[in-house]
Amino acid sequence: MSHLPSFFDRVRLGRHTLSNRFMVAPMTRVSATAAGVPTSQMANYYEAFAKGGFAAIITEGLYTDSIASVCNPNQPGLVTRAQVKGWQSVIRRVKQHPTVFVAQLMHAGALSQVLRQTLAPSAILPVGKPSASSGGFNAFRMPKAMTQEDIQTAIDGYVRAARHAVEAGFDGVEIHGANGYLPDQFITPYTNQRTDHYGGSVANRFRFTAEIMAAVRAAVPTGFLVGLRLSEGKVNNLSYRWEEGSDMAKALFSEVRKAAPDYLHIAAEGGGWERECQYADGSSSTGIARQLLDCPVIANGGLHNPDLATRLLNTGQADLLAIGRYAIANPDFPQKVAHGVALLPFQPGMIKPSVSLANTRRYFLSRSVS
Numbered sequence: 204m205s206h207l208p209s210f211f212d213r214v215r216l217g218r219h220t221l222s223n224r225f226m227v228a229p230m231t232r233v234s235a236t237a238a239g240v241p242t243s244q245m246a247n248y249y250e251a252f253a254k255g256g257f258a259a260i261i262t263e264g265l266y267t268d269s270i271a272s273v274c275n276p277n278q279p280g281l282v283t284r285a286q287v288k289g290w291q292s293v294i295r296r297v298k299q300h301p302t303v304f305v306a307q308l309m310h311a312g313a314l315s316q317v318l319r320q321t322l323a324p325s326a327i328l329p330v331g332k333p334s335a336s337s338g339g340f341n342a343f344r345m346p347k348a349m350t351q352e353d354i355q356t357a358i359d360g361y362v363r364a365a366r367h368a369v370e371a372g373f374d375g376v377e378i379h380g381a382n383g384y385l386p387d388q389f390i391t392p393y394t395n396q397r398t399d400h401y402g403g404s405v406a407n408r409f410r411f412t413a414e415i416m417a418a419v420r421a422a423v424p425t426g427f428l429v430g431l432r433l434s435e436g437k438v439n440n441l442s443y444r445w446e447e448g449s450d451m452a453k454a455l456f457s458e459v460r461k462a463a464p465d466y467l468h469i470a471a472e473g474g475g476w477e478r479e480c481q482y483a484d485g486s487s488s489t490g491i492a493r494q495l496l497d498c499p500v501i502a503n504g505g506l507h508n509p510d511l512a513t514r515l516l517n518t519g520q521a522d523l524l525a526i527g528r529y530a531i532a533n534p535d536f537p538q539k540v541a542h543g544v545a546l547l548p549f550q551p552g553m554i555k556p557s558v559s560l561a562n563t564r565r566y567f568l569s570r571s572v573s
């Protein structure tokens with residue numbers, strides 16, 4: 204009798220063996236100090252998921268340099284000594300439980316809501332508006348097109364942040380190439396109109412991400428996870444889809460294969476996996492990734508629905524399931540699923556930022572941002 208995958212199978216992730224298929228999806232909570240240092244409140248937050256049975260946790264997006272990568276006020280970073288020390292305190296708490304803990308490395312590029320001068324592949328004003336709840340500017344700024352030197356500086360930031368992740372005690376890093384942030388701005392044709400070797404073909408548009416992956420890999424010890432997150436939708440353009448559909452998935456994941464991540468994580472924030480990851484020809488981005496890549500594929504987007512999650516596993520369209528909003532509502536989600544306990548419904552009020560206005564004001568003043 205063939206074995207159907209179950210939520211509670213053991214799954215390999217790099218050198219780790221996970222005890223189940225549930226991971227916490229990265230979620231920005233704007234709850235660090237004004238200087239981007241994690242707090243004891245954040246240690247409680249992350250430990251609750253570890254205690255609640257999640258096999259792995261991916262942090263919220265952490266900024267990689269203070270020059271151009273910061274996205275929101277009160278976003279945590281992996282840049283300063285104080286930030287590394289702050290993460291060490293969080294990790295001590297999380298590591299009291301058998302959970303793999305991965306730092307998401309994020310460069311906001313043109314979507315920064317705090318920096319006066321933003322950077323991007325091309326000088327194109329981002330579509331849409333910043334989220335009102337995160338406390339930054341209420342409109343995007345015109346970014347400066349990055350020079351080769353700016354590109355190298357950004358890559359160096361990822362490398363330093365990855366080294367800090369090792370020092371802090373994380374098990375790995377996830378390069379945030381999804382949701383419209385800097386690597387995604389390079390991958391996406393309408394935000395990348397470069398005519399050099401970072402623009403044009405899919406391979407050229409993926410080059411920045413590939414260079415980050417290679418530089419980070421070279422800087423961390425063997426066995427330290429280097430994962431990648433990609434998506435079609437963007438925070439400022441949730442309904443965006445690849446024009447070439449499944450052909451783009453095939454072309455892009457062929458490039459991803461060469462970059463050899465320890466996992467590929469495909470985000471679906473704009474309507475969930477069913478709306479964002481399935482194509483008219485019946486295939487899906489996560490299924491194509493599983494066929495083309497040798498590493499585990501993490502699916503995301505509405506996978507607190509047990510029927511959908513089971514279907515993805517049974518039809519070979521995912522290895523791991525990243526749970527976002529329902530993990531906030533249920534930090535003990537895996538234990539509840541294991542024991543058949545009803546899940547608490549997610550309510551939008553649960554993600555109201557817990558930042559104090561005083562902190563936010565200090566942050567703006569210290570950067571003399573109007």
Ligand SMILES: Cc1cc2nc3c(=O)[nH]c(=O)nc-3n(C[C@H](O)[C@H](O)[C@H](O)COP(=O)(O)O)c2cc1C
Binds near residue numbers: 472503529
């Ligand atoms: C409050 C909030 C903050 C988020 N911040 C991030 C982030 O920092 N990095 C990221 O890659 N995705 C982020 N996301 C997207 C989630 O990781 C996930 O893709 C999305 O919530 C869909 O999954 P779900 O249906 O399980 O909630 C965020 C989502 C929410 C709700």
